[in-house]
Amino acid sequence: xxxxxxxxxxxxxxxxxxxxxxxxxxxxxxxxxxxxxxxxxxxxxxxxxxxxxxxxxxxxxxxxxxxxxxxxxxxxxxxxxxxxxxxxxxxxxxxxxxxxxxxxxxxxxxxxxxxxxxxxxxxxxxxxxxxxxxxxxxxxxxxxxxxxxxxxxxxxxxxxxxxxxxxxxxxxxxxxxxxxxxxxxxxxxxxxxxxxxxxxxxxxxxxxxxxxxxxxxxxxxxxxxxxxxxxxxxxxxxxxxxxxxxxxxxxxxxxxxxxxxxxxxxxxxxxxxxxxxxxxxxxxxxxxxxxxxxxxxxxxxxxxxxxxxxxxxxxxxxxxxxxxxxxxx
Numbered sequence: 001x002x003x004x005x006x007x008x009x010x011x012x013x014x015x016x017x018x019x020x021x022x023x024x025x026x027x028x029x030x031x032x033x034x035x036x037x038x039x040x041x042x043x044x045x046x047x048x049x050x051x052x053x054x055x056x057x058x059x060x061x062x063x064x065x066x067x068x069x070x071x072x073x074x075x076x077x078x079x080x081x082x083x084x085x086x087x088x089x090x091x092x093x094x095x096x097x098x099x100x101x102x103x104x105x106x107x108x109x110x111x112x113x114x115x116x117x118x119x120x121x122x123x124x125x126x127x128x129x130x131x132x133x134x135x136x137x138x139x140x141x142x143x144x145x146x147x148x149x150x151x152x153x154x155x156x157x158x159x160x161x162x163x164x165x166x167x168x169x170x171x172x173x174x175x176x177x178x179x180x181x182x183x184x185x186x187x188x189x190x191x192x193x194x195x196x197x198x199x200x201x202x203x204x205x206x207x208x209x210x211x212x213x214x215x216x217x218x219x220x221x222x223x224x225x226x227x228x229x230x231x232x233x234x235x236x237x238x239x240x241x242x243x244x245x246x247x248x249x250x251x252x253x254x255x256x257x258x259x260x261x262x263x264x265x266x267x268x269x270x271x272x273x274x275x276x277x278x279x280x281x282x283x284x285x286x287x288x289x290x291x292x293x294x295x296x297x298x299x300x301x302x303x304x305x306x307x308x309x310x311x312x313x314x315x316x317x318x319x320x321x322x323x324x325x326x327x328x329x
Contacts, residue, residue, distance in 0.1 A: 004079045006045050011068060011076055014048060014056045021097045021111045024104060033067035045077040090118050095136025105166045106159060109148050147173030152181050167195055171203040187214045215257055
């Protein structure tokens, strides 16, 4: 087969693709490429489609084309190729972008969604395997990425903005209920769970036990992995110390669950002086609150140089009685 002819085309006669799947170009990278082209010349030609008005549509090589413009080069080497049908063109774009891995993860997901819609199989998962071949991706990867299309509007925006990572987004996409997705995502952020633990243990456990409160699902996930609260340490801590800290935190979690239950069921409404020793109850709560505040203050003071600023103490509003607990539940 004869190699395609390479021609020289004025830069100003080439129009970039407004529907290019890649929308983000690193300016420093383009400047470095421009210097390289000035020093060594253009190594590889770009590919273009001929238009009826004498101009050309850019098909492959926008990065090189942009670099030549920065270098103030007026002509560029190119290969003129036949223009395929719109659907075939889109599939080729996606396949090439996925193979070269030059898209961000949100751009990848958007491109694959666009490809499935163009092939008219977006809502037909049973046909995704054949579509994956046309889009240049393994069927398993396509299915993983399409889990993100099931996210709530809020979580999809978080993913697009980079505040929700790919693996967690895909794991949350396993859940159909959008509120459940958002509750899980908020819990992961609030508890500062690692991506690995959230994806491998916590989210699957929450899916397996949909009726359990998230705190209980968390404890089950933690127990199944023997997950440790402690971060990697520079010096070894005795095992018995780690175990005792884990036991202490587990008991605190149990207290937290009881307090949340008390707020939901409005138990305070029944704790009247005629039925209970309210003085003893209040003294217990006040002592516990004072000890926790002192411990938290000391701990945050020691770790302030390594962690974010201390969070404000959260008042136990759910325990204050009717009318004050609805917002916090």
